[in-house]
Amino acid sequence: MHYNVPQFIDIEDKIVGPLTAKQLLWLFGLGGTLFLMWVMIGSKINFVLIAIPVSFLFIALAFYRPYGQPLSKFITSMFLFFVRPKVYMWRRTGKMLDEKKTYKKELPAKINYKKMPKQQEIYDISKILDSEPDILNKINKDFK
Secondary structure: OOOOOOOOOOOOOEEEOOEEHHHHHHHHHHHHHHHHHHHHOOOHHHHHHHHHHHHHHHHHHHHOOHHHOOHHHHHHHHHHHHHOOOOOOOOOOOOOOOHHHHHOOOOOOOOOOOOOOOHHHHHHHHHHHHHOOOHHHHHHHHHO
16 A cells, blocks of 8 residues: 655745745734834834844744744743753662772782793794694683
């Protein structure tokens, strides 16, 4: 059986031209906010000084996507990060260790280094093994 698998589910639908529904709503919100500010503020200079940052805010909310998510979601996540309590829980796995053993570090009295054979000793051992190939079998039988 063939089933249609939905593709591009993370891309929002375009409503008007290249604008999605959320972008269109943010732009309508910008227009409504600017209209209310025009009606409430008497001076044109004060209106322009207030309207520029408000316009940048609404345009950023409509089009800017930090880390691939809408700016409104990013700001909400940032706010919740600062407001929510941070609880860090650590749980010990395994048995509890004795504190004395944990903090007490014992050093060996004498460090034993393995004796490294000299070049002549290696040569002598190789001669013995080459001349008597059955010597290893004899040694293995003795240990069994």
